[in-house]
Amino acid sequence: MTVSPEKPARKLSMKQRYTALTHDLDWTPTYVTEEEVFPFTTFEGIKVHDWSKWEDPFRLTVEAYNKYQAEKDRRLYAVLDGFAQSQGQTGLTDARYMNAMKIFLQGIPVHEYNAHRNFAYLARYANGPGARFAALCQSMDELRHAQTEIHTLSHYNKFFDGMHDWHHWTDRVWYLSVPKSFFEDAMTAGPFEWLIAIGFSFEYLLTNLLFVPFMSGASFNGDLPTMTFGFSAQSDESRHMTLGLEAIKFMCEQDEDNVPIVQEWLDKWFWRGYRLIALVAGMMDYMHPKHVMSWKEAFELYFEEQMLNGLFKDLEYYGIKPPRHVQWAIDEKEILSHQVYWVLYQFSHAAAFSTTIPNAEDQAWLEENYPETWPVFKKVAWDKAQKVMDNGGRYFNPGLPQLCTVCQIPMGFTEPGDPLTQCQRQSVYEGERYDFCSDGCQWIFDREPVKYRQSWLPVHQIFQGNCGGPGGLPAVAAWYKLGPNDGAEYLGSNDHKNWLAWHGQAPKEA
Amino acid sequence: MTAATGARPVGIDLQENEENRALVEAIEADNPDLNIRHMPGMIRLTTNGKLVINQSSVEDRLGRPWETHELQLAIISYFGEFVEWDDDVIVIAWQH
Numbered sequence: 188m189t190v191s192p193e194k195p196a197r198k199l200s201m202k203q204r205y206t207a208l209t210h211d212l213d214w215t216p217t218y219v220t221e222e223e224v225f226p227f228t229t230f231e232g233i234k235v236h237d238w239s240k241w242e243d244p245f246r247l248t249v250e251a252y253n254k255y256q257a258e259k260d261r262r263l264y265a266v267l268d269g270f271a272q273s274q275g276q277t278g279l280t281d282a283r284y285m286n287a288m289k290i291f292l293q294g295i296p297v298h299e300y301n302a303h304r305n306f307a308y309l310a311r312y313a314n315g316p317g318a319r320f321a322a323l324c325q326s327m328d329e330l331r332h333a334q335t336e337i338h339t340l341s342h343y344n345k346f347f348d349g350m351h352d353w354h355h356w357t358d359r360v361w362y363l364s365v366p367k368s369f370f371e372d373a374m375t376a377g378p379f380e381w382l383i384a385i386g387f388s389f390e391y392l393l394t395n396l397l398f399v400p401f402m403s404g405a406s407f408n409g410d411l412p413t414m415t416f417g418f419s420a421q422s423d424e425s426r427h428m429t430l431g432l433e434a435i436k437f438m439c440e441q442d443e444d445n446v447p448i449v450q451e452w453l454d455k456w457f458w459r460g461y462r463l464i465a466l467v468a469g470m471m472d473y474m475h476p477k478h479v480m481s482w483k484e485a486f487e488l489y490f491e492e493q494m495l496n497g498l499f500k501d502l503e504y505y506g507i508k509p510p511r512h513v514q515w516a517i518d519e520k521e522i523l524s525h526q527v528y529w530v531l532y533q534f535s536h537a538a539a540f541s542t543t544i545p546n547a548e549d550q551a552w553l554e555e556n557y558p559e560t561w562p563v564f565k566k567v568a569w570d571k572a573q574k575v576m577d578n579g580g581r582y583f584n585p586g587l588p589q590l591c592t593v594c595q596i597p598m599g600f601t602e603p604g605d606p607l608t609q610c611q612r613q614s615v616y617e618g619e620r621y622d623f624c625s626d627g628c629q630w631i632f633d634r635e636p637v638k639y640r641q642s643w644l645p646v647h648q649i650f651q652g653n654c655g656g657p658g659g660l661p662a663v664a665a666w667y668k669l670g671p672n673d674g675a676e677y678l679g680s681n682d683h684k685n686w687l688a689w690h691g692q693a694p695k696e697a
Numbered sequence: 698m699t700a701a702t703g704a705r706p707v708g709i710d711l712q713e714n715e716e717n718r719a720l721v722e723a724i725e726a727d728n729p730d731l732n733i734r735h736m737p738g739m740i741r742l743t744t745n746g747k748l749v750i751n752q753s754s755v756e757d758r759l760g761r762p763w764e765t766h767e768l769q770l771a772i773i774s775y776f777g778e779f780v781e782w783d784d785d786v787i788v789i790a791w792q793h
Contacts (some may be wrong), residue, residue: 189721200783200784201765201782201783201784202783244778244779244780244781244782245769245779245782246782247766251766254743255766255767256770257772258770259769259770263771276788395774398773398774399710399739399773399774400736402738402773403736403737403738403739404737405738406737406738406739407737407738414737414738418738418739418773420711420771421772421773422770422771422772424774425772425773425774425775426769426775427771428774428775429778429779432778479736479737480736492706493708493776494707496705496709497705497776497777497791498776498791500705500791500793501778501791501792501793503793504792504793595706
């Protein structure tokens with residue numbers, strides 16, 4: 188079929204349609220002042236002289252938005268149906284793969300929903316129609332992401348432990364305070380800081396690391412539904428990245444006085460976001476049985492190449508510099524995933540996912556991808572854990588770890604250039620001592636101690652008796668609503684046994 | 698800054714499926730220095746300076762009308778900036 192050269196003439200070009208249906212629908216209030224209609228866009232000190240300068244390169248209208256989003260959902264739900272009907276869960280690479288998706292389900296959808304709420308607020312309270320409309324689209328996207336993630340993963344809940352009470356765990360369980368505190372920190376900031384925190388630092392700088400190699404990994408491990416919702420969500424993310432980029436440029440272009448404010452937010456939110464996705468490093472390198480790429484390679488490709496060598500050269504024009512603690516992140520790329528997974532391994536008896544020692548195949552891959560650092564970690568951690576297993580035990584840390592006051596991750600990170608010396612920073616504020624995992628987290632606290640002194644730190648709360656009262660781990664697990672098979676060691680778990688049974692390898696009952 | 702802008706890489710990640718084959722071929726044809734990397738489920742296209750997607754090139758290969766908005770069904774991620782997104786062309790480049 189050949190396409191006829193004369194296409195039906197459109198009445199308006201894409202640009203004219205966009206302008207007519209977004210910017211031109213705006214009006215200037217006359218019965219009330221602008222400050223009364225938009226009361227939240229001045230207190231942060233950001234100066235805006237002309238809201239009409241806010242551009243949306245996607246030039247979406249409500250009609251186009253609905254049309255394409257509906258098509259995305261149709262495609263996704265066709266895949267989900269086919270997967271469920273064909274017993275797709277039996278075709279995963281291994282049941283232990285599902286542990287990564289348990290953490291995802293427990294830690295992410297609820298914050299997609301939070302993002303939906305906060306973008307709805309921006310869709311009402313941003314002064315300019317371009318910003319309001321882009322925020323409205325993103326608000327609807329985020330709601331769609333929460334729903335599609337929950338729908339997709341609900342299929343696995345029929346067959347695997349660790350998925351049934353995610354909506355409850357997300358507010359209570361220790362490691363899930365990491366994403367919770369991150370998003371609540373952003374939501375309690377002002378609208379412009381939110382845009383730099385979520386729109387720019389998270390969506391543009393960092394989510395590629397969460398969604399792109401991780402979802403490609405889902406594809407590689409037979410998890411068709413996750414790959415599909417991941418890429419479907421990611422198609423919206425491209426718009427979100429654009430909104431974030433527009434936000435930072437708009438603020439910098441509107442007034443030079445905005446630049447130092449934006450820079451500090453960027454410094455803060457890069458580090459907050461980077462620490463949050465440390466969990467993804469552990470998931471990618473240790474929980475995926477088959478690997479698309481290592482965390483280190485993903486970091487080089489999606490952060491160093493794209494952002495440091497691409498984006499930040501562009502932002503130099505406005506006087507924006509790369510984030511304050513970026514070198515620390517670069518220096519950590521060889522050790523981050525080892526440290527995170529070792530923390531998860533030691534404490535998975537109090538978690539809704541299971542862990543296990545990397546098997547021979549995993550170890551060969553780790554050795555190949557981390558030739559400098561893997562042998563060190565193998566010796567100090569995994570060889571010892573293996574010895575305990577060989578003697579019929581399983582190493583769990585019997586204590587409660589100290590948490591970083593800002594990122595809330597257990598203090599398992601190390602000094603730069605020295606992978607065996609734990610990093611510990613301290614600040615004293617009004618006579619109380621606060622502890623941090625890194626210079627980045629300490630810097631964030633010192634800038635806003637009044638905010639971060641209020642952190643709801645799970646370990647402190649357990650010791651204060653606020654998590655099921657006294658009674659040790661059983662009381663806490665009951666308060667968390669952890670079932671007996673949700674966490675601990677993978678080998679011998681229900682998930683493991685079921686997996687063997689599905690594939691005709693179940694051990695004979697004695 | 699022009700030289701630096703021209704030299705820096707830009708790129709786009711697309712879902713790799715039958716639906717998007719014509720789009721990928723059109724991008725290959727219109728961007729001679731394209732680098733291609735296949736990953737499970739996706740394809741990563743990068744080049745230096747700017748990446749262009751022409752509506753007519755996609756339509757020629759697809760054999761049906763194609764709105765540039767349809768890129769939204771294919772895209773996973775990108776780096777650079779959408780400096781142009783119109784009825785007939787999409788351009789990704791750095792601004793400065």
